Amino acid sequence: MDTHLPSPHPSPGGRGRSPVGTLARRAATLFVVHGILIAGAVFILLPFVWMLITSIKSPAEIFAVDFSLWPKHFNAVENYGFALQKVPLLRFAANGVIVCAGILLIQLLVAIPCAYALAKLRFPGRTALFALVLMGLCIPIQVPALPLYMGLAQVGLLNTYFAIMMPFFSSVFAIFLFRQFFRSYPDEIIHAARLDGMSEFEIVWLIVVPSAWPAIAAFSVFSIVAHWNDLYWPLIVISDTHLATPPLGMMFFADAETGSNYGALTAAATVLTAPLVVAFLIARRRFIEGITMTGIK
Template identity: 40%
Template sequence: MPIAKPVIKALNILGLIVLVAVFAIPFVWMISTSLKSYTETVLFPPKWIPDAIQWENFAKAWNSGPFLKYFINSVLVSVGILVMQFSTIIFAAYAFARYRFKGDRFLFGVTMVTLMIPGQLIFLPVYLLLSKWGLLNTLWALILPFSSSAFGIFLLRQTFKQVQEELLEAARLDDAGEWTIIRKIMVPMARPTLVTFALFSFIAHWNDYFWPLVMTTTDAARTLPIGIAKIREVDGGSAWHILMAGNLILVIPILIVFFIAQRQIIKAFVYSGVK
């Protein structure tokens, strides 16, 4: 029996190593390929470390199209969606968490059902509506359809429900209105949850390829994932080193945002409410 614990510990460590390798190896391979010459990308067996680092791959990827425009569009779309979502999910989650009204469970159920509907299923009516409004080939076509989030409402509602009612009653006794309670009590306490949701939303819309492809046809409103896909046209689609350099450009902002927000994300997962 004493041998069992070391064996279990060793198996756990081995499992973690395998899990990390599964997720890390593709990313390391992307970095390695982005720094190689074309000849090294087609060698077999493959080389992990290039003979000479090809920094010009990033310049070629950046100059393969209006990448600055794509980058600015991606920032505007991702941040614009977050602003719109925060302006809706905070109040909706507060209402569902702290109020009881006729039909509240039904409305919350309908909200949750929308999580099961893929965007590919509803894009056609949304496309026709945006076309009627004259918003195709604009950034609004990429922002408005995501101006709220059922997942965000659910996540924030669960956090708001953990706040003790006594705390809110004490605030009301001090003549605090609902807006003050939301702004000075609920939102600060839910900051880790908000940061976590913001990261998930940012990653999802920063990497979104389908929606910009459907809603835009010109570079004026297209985002980085569309630009990365166009790199395939370089050298007849065989420039894997250039394509990987473009993918690394796409990933770097996500990594920066994650490292900035990681402390709040950890707090969100260990948060247990106000005691």
């Protein structure tokens, strides 16, 4: 014990510091921390800022050799006007809304009862179905895409909204997520509802679903973000410009219409990116929760 006599005084090897030293140290730490964070933030924000600025610049300034950050002449009306006239940007956005809403609606209608059955009901084939769901979690859309494409081509359904939405109607992910959520729902309430004479159908939609709101909201955010931004599948089944979803529309636009009209191109990018980004800025918590809760992208 003697060897460890307390010595609160700054010992030779100790690191006693004066208050000023501590302050300086803290300031230095803050400086380094924010330095790194800001450098990263600049990297992250660069394309957003450049997109917004270019979308209001005139072609002359865009092509000027000595580049400037802030435009001298505002060309916003022309750029956005050109983008909106030349390509049906609003149509792309509307397609995005239709596709996302349709997919989400059917996903919820299909997945919620199934998840409830897997979580709370005993029926033949339950284990097999759940195994199927788990397996489905590992299969990305690119795998069944080829046969699905052939099937749709066979029945002449390419270039329809149905074709864009069809592969996503049954979301294994939604089933899995809701099952986990429903499992923690108290059995007593379900038993009580049965004793009160409610049918299983009513129990699902009137009793269980209202309490599953956080999971539904999280999944909705995940589903909308995924399908608004999806390119692979729409690219395969849609060639008609009027049915293009936002990313596909953007691709068409970048290919054909503008060539190197960067002002209009960035204006279009702004219009198509804005809805989700604005929604994200409004419902920040829900978005982060939704996308991360789901984990798998």
